Amino acid sequence: MKQSETDSNTPISEEANKAKQGPMTDTKSSNEAKGDEWPSSASDLKNVRSLTGNQTSEEEKNSEKKPAGESLLEKFFNDQLKDIYYAEQQLLKAIPKLEEAATTEELKEAFSDHLHQTQKHVKRLEKVFKLLGKKPEGKKCEAIEGLTKEAETIIKETKEGSMTRDAAIIIAAQKVEHYEIATYGGLVQLAITMELDEISDILDTTLMEEEDTDLQLTDIAEGFINIEAQDETNYSWLQEKGQEEFA
């Protein structure tokens, strides 16, 4: 929004005074306070700076762009890379267990393919670390610890050789895929924002593979596994209905 569009009836000095006050110092009535909203976007902040004369100098701008150490966003980005690097390595151990526990050849094959992809995902992350001038390093990811633990519980609690086990394992694996999709999706966007073009392309390649795997698992489940799992045993409510009819 342009300066002239903000509030043409309000004198600039008054508006500027309002802008100087943050929500913490606001003791006015709610009507008066309406114009005292704290800037919620970068453009709002720019408007406030021009109103208050608090324009950032060139020197300040440069120091904002070139901090002495790692920027806050850069640190977060690096931490998330470590998180997903750890997660991918955990998956190298977990996927073979899912493959072994699966009932159908289709699902076993899907896990075998995804294991090979996961090895590539690890290599790609190592390349990203290298491009950033960092040593590849993992940081314990509580989410993947929980998701892989849940998958192990599902294996224990479902009958070996049953289609129900495959239906259940697919859901467990998709929870992992969705976690990875969220992480890679976010990292791709942050890399674009930070103008790390090569890194965003590398991460995007992995993101697309994770999305393909998720869709493939859905296709397998909906293609035949869920239906066959349904036919495997009778529902308790049908048994009850049958008993009522029999009585």
Ligand SMILES: [Fe+2]
């Ligand atoms: Fe992956």
